[in-house]
Amino acid sequence: MALNIPTRQLLDVGSKLGEGVLWDAERKVVWFVDIKQHRLWHYDPATGSNAMAEAPGQIGWALPADNGLLLCGLQDGLYLFDPATQTFEEYMQVPGEPAHNRLNDACTDPWGRVWFGSMDDAEEEASGRFYVFDQGEIRPAGPAGITITNGPAVSAQGDRIYFTDTTAQKIMVADLSPTGVSEARPFVDTGALFPEAYPDGPIVDADDHVWTGLYLGSRVARFSPDGELVAEIEFDARDVTKMCLGGPDFRTGYVTTATKNLEPEQFAEYPHAGSLLGFDAPVAGFEQARVRLG
Template sequence: MAVNLTSSARPRQLIDVGSKLGEGAFWDAERAIVWFVDIKQHRLWHYDPATGSNAMAEAPEQIGWALPADDGLLLCGLKDGLYTFDPAHQRFEKLMEVPGEPAHNRLNDACTDPWGRVWFGSMDDSENQASGRFYVFDRGDIRPAGPSGISITNGPAVSAAGDRIYFTDTTGQKIMVAPLSASGVGEARLFADTGALYPNAFPDGPVVDAEDHVWTGLYLGSRVARFSPDGDVVAEVEFEARDITKMCLGGADFRTAFVTTATKNLEEGEFAQFPHAGSLLAFDSPVAGFAQARVKLG
C-alpha cells in the first residue's frame, strides 16, 4: 500500500502561469533553474527558485520539451522537429525534422542519458491514433528506439547509472522498462500496470530518483506516485490540481520536486475545486534526485 506523503511533503504553488498543458519540468543544475513548457500555448518557461524570478519565450510551434545542451543552448522538441534555443538571444532555430513522422503527430516528452543522448517520444496531436513512438537523438542522428504504436507517449526516464530506461504508454495506462547501455536499448517489458492501481487516472511524465525509484505524474489523478524498482507503488503526494503532468527533482540538494500541471480538460466550474491547476508546483521530496547530463549536439 502506498504511503501518503502529502502532509510531510508540503505541496505548494510556486507560480501560476495559467498553463493549458504544462509539461517538461527539467532541473538545469548548471543554471540552478527549472525549465518547463506550456505545449498548447507554445511557451518555454524558466523559474529560479532562489529568487522567484521567471520568464517566458514564445516558441514557433507546440513545444514538448527543452533540455540543456552544449554551448549554452537548449535542444527543444517542437511539433515539426528538433530546434535549438539560445537563451542569450531568445532565438529558436530549426535543427532537423524527425524522419517518417506523420504531419498530425507532435513531439511530447524527453530525457537525457549519461552519454548525452536524448530519448523522446511522438504522439498523435488529436490523441486518437496509435501513431506515436520513441526515438533517440545521438549527436545529430535520429533513429527509432523503443516501443511504437502508441497514442500518447510519455517519458522516457533514465536511471542514474544509465542501465534502465522507462517508457510510458499514457492511454494504455502502463509504464514499461528496458535495459540500457552505451550501445543502445534492449527489449521493453511491463514495469507497472497503473490502470490496475489508478483506474481513473493516466500515467504522465516519469522521473527516476537517486534510489532507482520511479515517480510519475497522474493525469486526472491529482497526485504523483512513487514506484519501487520492482514496480510496486510505495508513496503518493496529492495536489490541489487535477491534471498532474511531469515532475523533476532539483534545488541545491536535489530534494525539491518541481511539478507541472494542465487545465485544458477542466470545465469552467472545476477551477474552484482545483485552485493550483495550470501552475508550477513544488514539494519537499523524501529522497534526492541527481544531475541530468547535458545534450551532446554533435
C-alpha cells in the same frame, strides 16, 4: 502510502498543458513548457524571477545542451533555443513522422543521448513511437504504435530506461547501455492502481525509484525498482503531468500541471491547476547530463 507532505504554488502561469519540467543544475533554474500555448518558461527559485519565451509551435520539451543552448522538441522537429537572444532556430526534422504527430516528452541519458517520443496531436491514432537522438542522428528506439507517449526516463547509472504508454495506463522498462536498448517489458500497470487516472511524465530518483505524474489523478506516485507502489503525494490540481527533483541538494520537487480538460466550474475545486508547484522531497534526484549535439 500517501505522504503528508505540504505542497506549494510557485508560479501561477495558467498553463493549458504544462509539461517537460527539469532542473538545470548549471544555471540553477527550472525549465518547463506549456505545450498548447507554445511557451517555454524558466523559473529561478533563489529569487522567484521567471520569464517566458514564445516558441514557433507546440513545444514538448527543452533540454540544456553542451554548447550553452537548449535542444527543444516541437511539433515539426528539433529546434535550438538560445537563452541569450530568446530565439528558436530549426535544427532537424524527425524522419517519417506524420504531419498530425507532435513531439511530447524527453530526457537525456548519462552519455548525452536524447530519448524522446512522438504522439498523435488529436490523441486518437496509435501513430506515436520513441526515438533516440545521438550526436546529430535520429533513429527509432523503443516501443512503437502508441497513441500518447510519455517519458522516457533513465536511471542515474544509465542501466534502465522507462517508457510510458499513457492511454494504455502502462509503464514499461528496458535495459540500457552505451550501445543500445533491449526490448521493453512491463513495469507497472497503473490502471490497476489508479483506474481513473493516466500515467504522464516519469522520472527516476537517486534511489532508482520511478515517479510519475497522474493525469486526472491529482498526484504523483513513486514505484520501487520492482514496480511496487511505495508513495503518493497529492496536489490541489487535477491534471498532474510531470515532476523533477532539483534545487541545490536535488531535494525540491517541481511539478507541472494542466487545465485544458477542466470545465470552468472546476477551477474552484482545483485552485493550483495550471501552475508550477513545489514540495520538499523525501529523496534526492541527480544531475541530468547535457545533450551532446556532436
